[in-house]
Amino acid sequence: MxxxxxxxxxxxxxxxxxxxxxxxxxxxxxxxxxxxxxxxxxxxxxxxxxxxxxxxxxxxxxxxxxxxxxxxxxxxxxxRGDERAQLPVPARTLADLLPDGDRLTPTGSGRHLGADDVTELAGRAHALRLADDVLSGGDLIGPAYRELRRAVDLYRTATFSETTGRGLLVQIGELGQIVGWIASDAGRLDDAEDAYRIGLGAARQAGDATLAANVAGSLAYQWTNTGRPRDGVALAEAAVREAGRDAPPATRALFLDRVAWAHTRAEQSQPAMRALGLAHEALSEEERAPAPDWAYWVDRSELEVMDARVFTELRRPLRAVPLLTRVLGEYAPTHAREMALYRSWLAVALADANEPEQAAEEARRVVDLSGDLSSERTADRARVVLTRLREYEEVPEVDAVLRDHGHLLLA
Structure with a gap:
């Protein structure tokens, strides 16, 4: 492949x-x-x-x-490699869509923009985030690229006041984060990193430290999951420092969760557990300022999912299974990707708890859910689950799952 x-x-x-x-x-x-x-x-x-x-x-x-x-x-x-052929899809890479040189240097050669234009762009960025809740990266990557290009082009070519310019940069920062997340879900890691860097530059240029921390933390999460956990730790911790103590509690909880996950993947259990505790403490604090719109999904259940993922990775299934079971019972079935991901952690935790029959049942659900998703995240997790079940291949339920879906391990 x-x-x-x-x-x-x-x-x-x-x-x-x-x-x-x-x-x-x-x-x-x-x-x-x-x-x-x-x-x-x-x-x-x-x-x-x-x-x-x-x-x-x-x-x-x-x-x-x-x-x-x-x-x-x-x-x-x-x-098949024919150099004369082109793939008939909108936007193959971000490089195809974004201009060369300094992407965020305005030229002032286009129409005048005002507050209404920033509001419209904010609505489009939020719509893309909501779409990502129910669609996979492969489905959204074309529209996502176009939105980021449109925003960058507006900033580079339009005229605007200083206040409007800052608002445009904030929206470019938000789009860079969600486009990076979508590209990462589609398995396009280089494009994702490019988008994250655009978003980080825009957020910093706008002076929005909390947004910059969110973009940097998202890139840290990608590094953590793609073989660079120690780099992920360093960047996730830097994101927490960049946000500072004045960041809204929900956002600090999110950033600390990413630190916990990076430490977990770096096999640093005690720092991981400390970061989880700090994340819960942050979410319990009284809000001094409202959280930004992009943090709408951060709540106690999401923190418990990360708790369970950390417990699973650290081979503590007795703590992971109850958390995941409760969260999955409350989760909206329309969020198919998250359901597949969370069930994948439950399947591994059940295998670790020496419950192979239940693990096999969850594995089938993971494969069934991920089969209709264009998400590299869910495809990878399905392979992780099937690999974990090989230890129990003599169990009839596990053997049946591996016979039906073992071909996925050849991908």
Whole structure:
């Protein structure tokens, strides 16, 4: 699998969701269109994860998804390495969309902007955050890139007052954070880091220390999860210092949670536990100022999820399982990605607690949920869960899960 086949997979997944089909439904319709019964959900999943290129199925995909066959053939040629072919998706990288040079130096050559324009941009940034609650990175990456480009272009070309300029920079900072998060979820880590750096520069230029800490902490979280936990610790702790004691309690709790996770992945258990305790203390403090809109999702349940993740990673399942079970019982089913992620931690904790039958049941739920998501995070967690279950492959329930879904470990 390479960047080209992964991009083809993202493109096919976006087409499927645009047609309102699950992977099972697409497989069934391809069987009807071709007059065979040889397309399974697993095969559709392999296409979307970039493990295979559809090949002979392209005409039937074009028919079922109502897209030109020429477009699908060009996409397949791109995935196979044809240098003349282009992937027909909006925005392949942030570099395609953002100008060279200093991205946040205004030229003052365009129309005049005022407070209403900042308000509109804030609404678009918040809408993107809300969409991320229910959609995966692969579905949102194109629109997200376009929003960030539009905001940067506005700042560079328009004329505005100092107050309006600061408001624009704040929104670019917020967009940089959410676009980075979306790109990371889609598995495009370089693009995510680029977006985070744009957002961090804008937040600092605007003088918004709390926002800068959120962007820096998001990048720290990415580093922590992609083999750089000690760098993640350093950056997450720097984000806490940048925010300072005057940051709203909910935001400080979030930043401290990221510190806890980075220490956990760096195998530093005591600092991790201390950071968790500080996060809960911060959230319990009386608010001296309202939290920013982007922190709307930070609450006691979210802190308990991080507690449980840390406990699971530290092999303390008796503390992790009750927390995850309670939170999952209260979580909205529309948040499919988070449900898949949280259940993945529950499955691992159950395996650690020597409850392989229950772990296998949760593993099936994780795979079922993640199969219809264009999220590298959930795909990776599904592989982690299946790998953990191999210790119990002699248990019939586990053996059945591994026989049904073991191919995911080959991706």
């Amino acid at each position: 390479n960047d080209r086949t992964r991009s083809l997979g993202d493109y096919l997944a976006a087409l499927r969701r645009g047609a309102g089909l699950s992977q099972n439904q697409l497989a069934a319709r391809l069987c009807l269109a071709s007059g065979t019964a040889s397309v399974t959900r697993s095969e559709v999943s392999r296409w979307e994860r970039g493990v295979r290129v559809p090949g002979v199925w392209l005409p039937f995909l074009a028919q079922v998804l109502a897209v030109p066959l020429s477009e699908l053939r060009q996409a397949a040629a791109y995935a």
